[in-house]
Amino acid sequence: xxxxxxxxxxxxxxxxxxxxxxxxxxxxxxxxxxxxxxxxxxxxxxxxxxxxxxxxxxxxxxxxxxxxxxxxxxxxxxxxxxxxxxxxxxxxxxxxxxxxxxxxxxxxxxxxxxxxxxxxxxxxxxxxxxxxxxxxxxxxxxxxxxxxxxxxxxxxxxxxxxxxxxxxxxxxxxx
Amino acid sequence: xxxxxxxxxxxxxxxxxxxxxxxxxxxxxxxxxxxxxxxxxxxxxxxxxxxxxxxxxxxxxxxxxxxxxxxxxxxxxxxxxxxxxxxxxxxxxxxxxxxxxxxxxxxxxxxxxxxxxxxxxxxxxxxxxxxxxxxxxxxxxxxxxxxxxxxxxxxxxxxxxxxxxxxxxxxxxxxxxxxxxxxxxxxxxxxxxxxxxxxxxxxxxxxxxxxxxxxxxxxxxxxxxxxxxxxxxxxxxxxxxxxxxxxxxxxxxxxxxxxxxxxxxxxxxxxxxxxxxxxxxxxxxxxxxxxxxxxxxxxxxxxxxxxxxxxxxxxxxxxxxxxxxxxxxxxxxxxxxxxxxxxxxxxxxxxxxxxxxxxxxxxxxxxxxxxxxxxxxxxxxxxxxxxxxxxxxxxxxxxxxxxxxxxxxxxxxxxxxxxxxxxxxxxxxxxxxxxxxxxxxxxxxxxxxxxxxxxxxx
Amino acid sequence: xxxxxxxxxxxxxxxxxxxxxxxxxxxxxxxxxxxxxxxxxxxxxxxxxxxxxxxxxxxxxxxxxxxxxxxxxxxxxxxxxx
Numbered sequence: 001x002x003x004x005x006x007x008x009x010x011x012x013x014x015x016x017x018x019x020x021x022x023x024x025x026x027x028x029x030x031x032x033x034x035x036x037x038x039x040x041x042x043x044x045x046x047x048x049x050x051x052x053x054x055x056x057x058x059x060x061x062x063x064x065x066x067x068x069x070x071x072x073x074x075x076x077x078x079x080x081x082x083x084x085x086x087x088x089x090x091x092x093x094x095x096x097x098x099x100x101x102x103x104x105x106x107x108x109x110x111x112x113x114x115x116x117x118x119x120x121x122x123x124x125x126x127x128x129x130x131x132x133x134x135x136x137x138x139x140x141x142x143x144x145x146x147x148x149x150x151x152x153x154x155x156x157x158x159x160x161x162x163x164x165x166x167x168x169x170x171x172x173x174x175x
Numbered sequence: 176x177x178x179x180x181x182x183x184x185x186x187x188x189x190x191x192x193x194x195x196x197x198x199x200x201x202x203x204x205x206x207x208x209x210x211x212x213x214x215x216x217x218x219x220x221x222x223x224x225x226x227x228x229x230x231x232x233x234x235x236x237x238x239x240x241x242x243x244x245x246x247x248x249x250x251x252x253x254x255x256x257x258x259x260x261x262x263x264x265x266x267x268x269x270x271x272x273x274x275x276x277x278x279x280x281x282x283x284x285x286x287x288x289x290x291x292x293x294x295x296x297x298x299x300x301x302x303x304x305x306x307x308x309x310x311x312x313x314x315x316x317x318x319x320x321x322x323x324x325x326x327x328x329x330x331x332x333x334x335x336x337x338x339x340x341x342x343x344x345x346x347x348x349x350x351x352x353x354x355x356x357x358x359x360x361x362x363x364x365x366x367x368x369x370x371x372x373x374x375x376x377x378x379x380x381x382x383x384x385x386x387x388x389x390x391x392x393x394x395x396x397x398x399x400x401x402x403x404x405x406x407x408x409x410x411x412x413x414x415x416x417x418x419x420x421x422x423x424x425x426x427x428x429x430x431x432x433x434x435x436x437x438x439x440x441x442x443x444x445x446x447x448x449x450x451x452x453x454x455x456x457x458x459x460x461x462x463x464x465x466x467x468x469x470x471x472x473x474x475x476x477x478x479x480x481x482x483x484x485x486x487x488x489x490x491x492x493x494x495x496x497x498x499x500x501x502x503x504x505x506x507x508x509x510x511x512x513x514x515x516x517x518x519x520x521x522x523x524x525x526x527x528x529x530x531x532x533x534x535x536x537x538x539x540x541x542x543x544x545x546x547x548x549x550x551x552x553x554x555x556x557x558x559x560x561x562x563x564x565x566x567x568x569x570x571x572x573x574x575x576x577x578x579x580x581x582x583x584x585x586x587x588x589x590x591x592x593x594x595x596x597x598x599x600x601x602x603x604x605x606x607x608x609x610x611x612x613x614x615x616x617x618x619x620x621x622x623x624x625x626x627x628x629x630x631x632x633x
Numbered sequence: 634x635x636x637x638x639x640x641x642x643x644x645x646x647x648x649x650x651x652x653x654x655x656x657x658x659x660x661x662x663x664x665x666x667x668x669x670x671x672x673x674x675x676x677x678x679x680x681x682x683x684x685x686x687x688x689x690x691x692x693x694x695x696x697x698x699x700x701x702x703x704x705x706x707x708x709x710x711x712x713x714x715x
Contacts, residue, residue: 002693003411007418007450009697013704014443020711031660043652047645050675053683054641061637103436110436151685158684165675166704168648169668173655174712 001152005159008122012163015118016170019111026107031175033108036101041092042172045085046164049123052081053161056130056154059137066144068137075134078157082127089120112171119163126160129153176538178249180256185539186266187242188532192620194235194273195525199613201228206606210599219281226280226306232520233304234273237315239528240349240385241269241322244342246535247392248326251342252333257325265318265325272314276307298359302366304374305356312356319350337406338388338395341413345384352376364432371427378524379423379448379490383416386527387455390482393534394459397476399467408458415451423448426498430507438500445498449491452523459483472537472544474553478530481561485522493518493568505583510575510598518568521560529619536623546627553622559615566608574601640682647671665712669705676701 023030059074093116096102096109103110133153136142142150176182205224207214212221249256256262279288285306292308294300299309307315323346330339355372391409395402425441459480470476493515497506506512533553537545544550582594589597651671654664680701681687686694 004414006696006700007415007447009700011418011443011447013700014446016704017707017711018439018443020708024711024714039652039655043648046648050641050644050648053679054637054644057637057683061635104434110439114436114440155684158679161683162676162679162701165679166672166701169651169672170708173651173668174665174708175660 001155005155008159009163012115012119012167015111015115016166019115019170022107022111029106030108033106033112034172034175036099037112037172038092038095039172041088042168045088046168048081048085048088049161049164052078052085053158055081056157060147060150060154063137063142063147063150064144068140068142071142071150072134072138075130075137079127079130079134082123082130085123086120089116089123093117115167115171119160119167122160122163126157129156176535177253178255180259180262181246181249181535182539183256183259183262183266184242184246184535186263187238187245188536190266190270191235191238191242191528192532194231194238196616196620197277198228198231198235199609199616201231203606203609203613206602206609209595209602210606223280223285226285227277229304230280230306231277236520236524236528238269239524239531240346240382241265243385243389243528243531243535244322244326244346246531246539247342247389248329248339249333251336251339251392252329254329254333257328257332261321261325265321268314269318272311272318276311279308280306297357299357302359302370305370312353315353316350319346319353323347323350336402337409338392341384341391341409342388345381345388348381348384349377352381367431368428368433371424375424375427376421378519379420380417382524383420383451384413386482386486386523387413387416389527389531390455390459390479393475393479393530394462396534397470397472397479398462398465399470400462400465404465405462408454408462412451412454412458415447415454419444419447419450426500426503429500429503442498442500446495448498449487449495452487452491456483456487470544472534472550474545474550474557475530475534477554477557478526478533481557482522482526482530485518485526485561485564487522489515489518489520489522489568493572505579506575509578509582510571510601511579512575514568514571514575517571518564521564526561545622546625548627549622549625552618552625556615556619556622559618560612561615563608563612563615567605567612570601570605570608574598574605577601637682640678644675644678647675662713665709669709673701673705676705 055074055078059071059078062068062071062074093113096113101109101113103113130153133150137150201224204215204219205221205228208221208224215224245256245262279292283291285301288308289295289300292300292310294309297309299312300306305312323343326343326346330343352373355369358369360366360369387409391405394400395405422440423445425437426445428437428441460483463476463480497503497511497515537543545553577598578594581589581597582591651668654668677698680694680697684697686697
């Protein structure tokens with residue numbers, strides 16, 4: 001799993017740097033386009049992912065004390081955060097599409113939509129992983145002595161969070 | 176060999192090697208035509224030789240994959256093949272259809288062939304690598320579906336392992352993506368867009384699953400390393416191959432009229448495509464180093480290691496060389512592409528099929544491994560073919576660099592044919608390397624007929 | 634209050650700070666360094682505490698932290714020299 005997480009970080013890292021270097025050559029366009037973003041939605045989404053990560057930490061803590069049900073509850077709470085993130089993101093993207101903006105509008109929006117969509121897919125995958133772990137935890141598949149699966153799922157979810165923590169200031173804030 | 180029905184792989188492998196020889200002969204004809212333009216004209220024009228060279232490659236690799244699947248799936252599932260008769264029938268259908276198609280290419284003008292085979296009903300011909308007449312394409316689908324039915328039934332009723340599941344998913348993907356060869360929109364951009372769904376998603380997508388499964392299977396057998404370890408590697412490798420390979424399709428969408436964002440997506444994802452190949456190399460060497468037994472079939476181990484190295488060099492490194500959009504802007508469609516194509520196909524797919532043949536053929540002929548003498552000859556063929564291919568690639572790369580320089584970078588660009596004249600020396604050297612490759616291949620074939628005292632396990 | 638809760642509150646506060654800095658309408662290098670530092674701190678919290686990589690032997694922690702530093706460092710470079 002860690003190989004996988006590193007590979008994902010590598011892909012995102014390359015994209016972040018591609019954004020940063022592409023911006024160097026076209027600062028005005030990037031700054032102007034950035035003003036059209038919904039910064040509030042981006043900030044709320046950051047809080048949601050951070051909270052989701054926090055809930056996952058609590059879930060791991062619960063299973064260490066052999067409380068399977070409580071572990072599953074925290075995981076479901078984390079998934080709820082993820083789900084809300086997805087809804088907000090869809091509203092945000094929907095507004096952009098309505099305004100006639102798409103990946104071909106300009107390089108900034110190519111990155112904004114492309115990276116956003118790519119991250120979006122990772123949130124979905126992360127939720128699927130958390131869901132599978134939660135289900136197994138609910139059924140009592142983990143215990144205080146055997147919870148490697150919970151930790152692995154948690155690590156993936158934190159990775160999704162980590163990527164967003166960099167993505168948010170980079171695309172929404174810095175100009 | 177654990178199950179009688181696995182023997183159905185044998186005719187597939189024999190046909191594969193036969194067609195391989197044909198492919199190389201046509202490659203040599205074509206290589207000579209690069210420098211002696213009217214060689215064998217008008218009997219075998221360049222475009223026909225090229226079509227035969229590439230189509231034979233695809234067909235013999237398919238024979239190899241099918242044979243490998245018919246051998247590997249029953250063994251992994253721990254039961255006999257669902258229907259060996261069906262598998263054998265499909266072999267003959269595929270062989271006859273394949274031979275008829277090649278003869279059609281050679282003896283009938285392509286336009287007439289298209290007319291004769293109903294291309295006006297559903298136009299699918301005339302596109303690189305998908306030149307096959309409609310009946311052949313339909314035949315490929317039928318053969319593939321019958322094979323998938325046969326193999327899926329075997330797996331469903333038997334043991335399910337990572338290896339046979341990955342193999343099966345790969346083969347299903349192969350069949351599904353081939354269906355895009357029937358879609359031929361009038362819009363040239365769309366045509367090319369979906370054409371890559373067959374070509375790219377085969378070789379840089381689902382074929383990698385097939386390759387990974389075959390390599391993992393042979394490595395389990397020859398090293399005795401625990402299945403859990405090998406399966407973990409296999410999962411990580413195919414996950415990486417799919418992540419990078421699927422969106423990596425974008426590296427074909429730079430200049431064909433598709434939106435500009437593909438230059439970013441294609442560059443970033445395809446730049447990471449070497450990673451799974453690198454992991455495959457590490458995987459192969461790691462497993463062989465941790466081996467728990469000394470398998471008497473040394474040649475098979477050599478091929479398996481060779482696959483890892485050459486696939487990484489050919490597909491990984493040589494692919495990376497020209498995959499970034501700003502580089503590809505200059506190198507697109509030059510001899511650099513040809514260099515990459517040669518080493519990637521040889522290193523990844525040719526070698527993995529030979530690895531499988533090398534491991535299974537002795538077993539199907541009733542011994543654990545060939546005699547030491549036969550193995551020595553086989554290893555000679557390994558080195559001859561592999562080194563010849565390295566040189567073919569280097570010469571073509573040199574030709575490509577010169578070509579890019581003269582024809583694209585220069586302030587006064589040369590016309591295509593004038594630039595070709597300038598690189599003729601490299602084409603001559605490539606042809607010589609090709610002849611050495613042929614010698615290697617002939618030695619490989621000879622190694623099957625060498626008797627001698629059988630090697631025993633140590 | 635558990636440590637994790639405290640860490641979570643820190644993350645939320647840093648996000649709020651980042652957001653409000655942007656809302657003030659300031660731009661350029663005056664906000665670049667604070668925002669990137671906040672991001673670095675957030676990233677480190679997630680990596681070391683949430684992913685629990687602090688104290689793990691082997692290269693994992695340094696590879697992930699190195700990724701964060703490299704990405705943020707190069708971002709700083711491109712923003713400062715553009």
